[in-house]
Amino acid sequence: MHLQINGEPHTAEVNSTILDLLASLAIDPSRIAIEYNGLILRKESWSKTVLEDGDKLEIVHFVGGGC
Numbered sequence: 001m002h003l004q005i006n007g008e009p010h011t012a013e014v015n016s017t018i019l020d021l022l023a024s025l026a027i028d029p030s031r032i033a034i035e036y037n038g039l040i041l042r043k044e045s046w047s048k049t050v051l052e053d054g055d056k057l058e059i060v061h062f063v064g065g066g067c
Contacts, residue, residue: 001053018046018057031062 003010003021012021018041022029034041035058041049 001051003051003054004056006058012051016051018049018051021051021057022046022059027059027061033060033062034058035060 001012001014001016003012005025012024016024018034018036019029022032029043029046034046036049037056
């Protein structure tokens, strides 16, 4: 199935959830936010949200730092 992630084309297995996708991309889910087809998703829904062909996701990584 074809997805768009942060403006780039990607593929995913049929019936994958958002958590499945994050695992396949080796992304730690503890420090990110996800916009799914224009909506910000709560982390509680990531394991229940099944991806569909043509979905668009924006994955934002939180970075700490400072002096």
